[in-house]
Amino acid sequence: MTEDRWVTASAPGKFVVLGEHSVVYGKPALVLATDRRITCSVRRSQRNSLNGEALDLWRQPHFQYLTRDMGYCLDFLTTSEIPSGSGMGSSAALSAALALAIRTERGEFPTELSLVEEAYGAELHAQGNGSPMDASACVHGGGIAVNIPEEKDELWTIRRGERTWKVSDIKTPDLSFVIGNTGIKAPTGPQVEKVRRYTKKSGFATDIIEEMGMLTMEGYKALKSGNKELLGRLMTQDHKLLSILGVSCKELNKLVYAALPYSYGAKLTGSGGGGCMVALTDEPDKVADIIRSRGGTPFIMKSGSEGARMEVGVAKGSPMEIPMI
Numbered sequence: 001m002t003e004d005r006w007v008t009a010s011a012p013g014k015f016v017v018l019g020e021h022s023v024v025y026g027k028p029a030l031v032l033a034t035d036r037r038i039t040c041s042v043r044r045s046q047r048n049s050l051n052g053e054a055l056d057l058w059r060q061p062h063f064q065y066l067t068r069d070m071g072y073c074l075d076f077l078t079t080s081e082i083p084s085g086s087g088m089g090s091s092a093a094l095s096a097a098l099a100l101a102i103r104t105e106r107g108e109f110p111t112e113l114s115l116v117e118e119a120y121g122a123e124l125h126a127q128g129n130g131s132p133m134d135a136s137a138c139v140h141g142g143g144i145a146v147n148i149p150e151e152k153d154e155l156w157t158i159r160r161g162e163r164t165w166k167v168s169d170i171k172t173p174d175l176s177f178v179i180g181n182t183g184i185k186a187p188t189g190p191q192v193e194k195v196r197r198y199t200k201k202s203g204f205a206t207d208i209i210e211e212m213g214m215l216t217m218e219g220y221k222a223l224k225s226g227n228k229e230l231l232g233r234l235m236t237q238d239h240k241l242l243s244i245l246g247v248s249c250k251e252l253n254k255l256v257y258a259a260l261p262y263s264y265g266a267k268l269t270g271s272g273g274g275g276c277m278v279a280l281t282d283e284p285d286k287v288a289d290i291i292r293s294r295g296g297t298p299f300i301m302k303s304g305s306e307g308a309r310m311e312v313g314v315a316k317g318s319p320m321e322i323p324m325i
């Protein structure tokens with residue numbers, strides 16, 4: 001029998017202001033949630049299905065992980081405003097929204113920390129390695145800082161092996177960011193693995209990671225105080241370091257350099273290899289036009305959106321772009 005009791009939750013996407021990749025090695029990072037969300041509805045069923053099609057859990061590691069200890073099947077409906085494989089947090093947002101919907105359907109009242117642990121577990125199951133940064137941003141929303149020692153507003157600390165990530169809530173002034181999507185889908189796992197191999201082989205790569213960490217510490221003060229000139233400069237510098245690590249590409253560079261004359265700074269955001277760049281600017285419409293004229297898709301960002309939350313109604317279940325693993 002299929003019960004007609006849908007439970008619906010949503011979670012925001014995110015973009016990384018500074019610190020992607022180096023955060024995997026325990027360095028600091030700054031991330032903002034976006035106003036683009038993924039919504040998921042679940043209900044008990046006699047078989048697992050996703051948007052009306054049979055769901056093979058072996059092909060969907062996020063769903064597989066998040067339903068690992070369930071004694072029954074579920075129907076899932078999803079609606080996404082976040083392009084997949086783009087560095088805008090589609091897989092972390094999906095994991096966060098699914099975790100909240102699944103736990104609530106079971107009659108639980110999950111804490112934010114338990115949702116982060118679930119979402120991070122799903123990300124690791126899918127991509128193999130990484131930090132809890134994206135999961136934390138998509139569960140908590142707003143702005144988060146990772147591993148900033150002087151930040152007092154600690155939310156949680158997550159440990160994995162010898163790495164520790166202290167995650168804090170940060171309040172940021174109103175800043176205007178434009179994201180440019182190259183349209184090239186680039187899953188996170190291989191980019192993280194590429195950097196891991198580089199750091200194993202070369203002390204130079206490890207030095208770059210160190211430098212990115214120091215730069216992000218400076219960026220934290222600039223972000224908090226709204227010093228756009230300094231923050232922008234650091235973002236552009238970070239893009240150069242990420243390029244040296246090998247995670248940019250010519251399409252990302254094209255959008256970054258096109259945005260720079262009208263921006264305080266610009267860089268790739270997320271794991272790179274394709275996906276998105278982000279520019280800090282006072283002229284968002286102009287930057288959006290430039291990005292469009294260079295073949296990218298712009299999103300003018302409202303940052304600081306609410307984290308994972310319950311929703312009224314049922315997700316549309318439009319044919320879903322499944323997150324890249």
Ligand code: MEV
Pocket residue numbers: 016019020021022023024087129130131132133134188192269270271
């Ligand atoms: C991807 O949004 C961010 C990376 O640092 C990976 C991670 O932190 O897990 C590239």
